[in-house]
Amino acid sequence: MKTLNDQLSNYAAYHRDRRNILTHFVGIPMIVLAVVVLLARPAFEVAGLSLTPATLAVIIATLYYLRLDLRYGVAMGLLLAACLAFANATAGLSTGAWATLGVGLFVVGWVIQFVGHIFEGRKPAFVDDIMGLIIGPLFVVAEFGFLLGLRREVEAVIESRSGAVHSGRALAK
Template sequence: MTALQTALASYAAYHRDRRNVATHLVGIPMIFLAVVVLLSRPVLDLGGGTLTPAMLLSFAAGLFYLRLDLRFGLVMALLLVGCCMIGLLLAQMATSAWLGWGLGLFVVGWIIQFVGHWFEGRKPAFVDDLKSLLVGPLFVVAELAFMLGLRREVQAAISGPAPH
């Protein structure tokens, strides 16, 4: 198996119940965006350019995704750029609005995640492997690709027992 397939298979082992997968399709993007929003302050002005902690983390995460797989990595990089743009817009709002969006998305996203794991009857993957916090967003992109009939070879490689 490739590194991508190994990472997705390991994550998928914690996500066999379709209800859990469905909650992840909602909760993970909320958490993903929330982290970027919350890290979009402070803003360092570089004389015509801007740099935030979110941009630095997104760059590192983008490299991680690209090393796993070029096609999924490019999708993830585009999503990270989009999240950084949204994060910058929200970071310009009043502190209460910026924090409200960031913390609200984060808390609600995690509540949705834990409901999914209640359905699954299994703890979240990150409890056993912190790397799964990065693999989770990739899992969502992969699941959406599979629903569209794309990347069937990856889907076949990571499938395990039939979902509940």
């Protein structure tokens, strides 16, 4: 299994333009929330508990993130739990409202993502490695942490392997 640094560095290689990273701060959370919302139906009773495909997806993803890194895993688990709470609340909406919310978030999130990759001038990471779909949310959390001055050792490894983040304008001149 690839390490945290391997996964983040591979993903980061497709995301060195600051504008692209900023679009990911909006687009990826929208996509993740949309997927969890769309998986919030149907609910099944198991041992007296109400479980949904979203619950199972959140558990599996959180376990993967925890295996990569305890601190990031906890952060991702908390964020996914918040998405799950929101999704469970939306599952009670009419089918039309629930589907419109989920599909709307999904489509708008992907449009924002692709605009970012126009800035980047490079295709999304998942085109070459499907794991990019699960690493993207972790990348956003890591980049947010870097902005706060957290996990500088991880940031240093990513930059040594993938290059520094740039504004995009300097390259265009």
